[in-house]
Amino acid sequence: MSCHTDDKRMSWESSHHASGDVACASCHNVHASHDPVLSKQTEMDVCTSCHTKQKADMNKRSSHPMKWNQMTCSDCHNPHGSLSDDDLVQPTVNETCYSCHAEKRGQSCGSMHP
Numbered sequence: 001m002s003c004h005t006d007d008k009r010m011s012w013e014s015s016h017h018a019s020g021d022v023a024c025a026s027c028h029n030v031h032a033s034h035d036p037v038l039s040k041q042t043e044m045d046v047c048t049s050c051h052t053k054q055k056a057d058m059n060k061r062s063s064h065p066m067k068w069n070q071m072t073c074s075d076c077h078n079p080h081g082s083l084s085d086d087d088l089v090q091p092t093v094n095e096t097c098y099s100c101h102a103e104k105r106g107q108s109c110g111s112m113h114p
C-alpha cells in the first residue's frame, strides 16, 4: 500500500479481506509476467479457491454469463474494499445492479413484471 494508494484501493484497511488477514499476495502473483487474478478468464478461479460457496452457487441457473467468464466477481465486488457492506463496487446493492441494468433505474418491481 506504500505505492498503491489510489482511489480503487482507498478502502483496503476497512475491507473484509484486510480484516480476514488476506494479503495482497494471496490474490496477486507479483512476479509472474501474467497475473491470473487480473485476467477475466482466470479471476474467478482465484476467488473461488477460497470462496467455495460462491463456486457451488455458479452451478445454479442464472442469466449472468459467469460460467463463460464474460462476467466476473470484480464486476460487482471491489476485492480491495469499498464503502458498502459486502465490498460492492457501488455504495448499495441497487446502485451496483444499475451500473449495468440502467434501464431498471427508477422503476418499481411492479413495472418490471407487468
Ligand code: HEC
Binding pocket: 001, 004, 008, 009, 012, 017, 022, 023, 024, 025, 026, 027, 028, 037, 038, 043, 074, 077, 078, 079, 080
Ligand atoms: C481478494 C483478492 C485481491 C486482494 C487481496 C488484492 N487484490 Fe488487487 N486486484 C484484485 C483484482 C480482481 C483486480 C482487478 C480488478 C480490479 O481492479 O478491481 C486487482 C487489481 C489491482 C491493481 C490494478 C492492477 C492493474 O494492472 O490494473 C493493483 C495496483 C492492485 N490490485 C494492488 C493490490 C494491493 C496493493 C493489494 C494489497 C493491499 C491487493 N491488490 C490485494 C484482487 C485482489
Ligand code: HEC
Binding pocket: 044, 047, 048, 051, 054, 055, 064, 071, 072, 073, 074, 075, 076, 077, 086, 088, 093, 096
Ligand atoms: C451480479 C453481481 C455479483 C457478482 C457477479 C458476484 N457477486 Fe458476490 N455479492 C453480490 C451482492 C449484491 C452481495 C450482497 C447481497 C447478499 O447478501 O447476497 C454479494 C455477497 C457476496 C459475499 C458475502 C455474502 C456471503 O454469502 O458470504 C461473498 C463472499 C461474495 N459475494 C463473493 C463473490 C464471489 C467470490 C464472486 C465471484 C465468483 C461474486 N461474489 C460475484 C453481488 C455479486
Ligand code: HEC
Binding pocket: 016, 017, 019, 020, 021, 022, 026, 027, 037, 043, 046, 047, 048, 049, 050, 051, 073, 074, 077, 079, 085, 086, 087
Ligand atoms: C486467500 C483466500 C481468499 C481469496 C483468494 C479471496 N477471498 Fe474474499 N474473503 C476471504 C476472507 C478470509 C474473507 C473475510 C471473511 C468473510 O467475510 O468470509 C473474504 C471476504 C470477501 C467478501 C466480503 C464478504 C462479506 O461478508 O461481505 C467478498 C465480497 C469477497 N471476499 C470477494 C472476493 C473476490 C471477488 C475475490 C477474488 C478477486 C476473493 N474474494 C478472493 C478470503 C479470500
Ligand code: HEC
Binding pocket: 063, 064, 065, 071, 075, 076, 093, 096, 097, 098, 099, 100, 101
Ligand atoms: C457487469 C454487468 C452486470 C451487473 C453489475 C449486473 N448484471 Fe444482471 N445481467 C447482466 C447480463 C450481461 C445479463 C444477461 C443478459 C441480459 O439478459 O441482459 C444479466 C441478466 C440479469 C437478469 C436476468 C434478466 C433476464 O431478462 O433474463 C437479472 C434478473 C439480473 N441480471 C439481475 C441483476 C441484479 C439483481 C444485479 C445486482 C446484484 C445485477 N443483475 C448486476 C449484467 C450485469
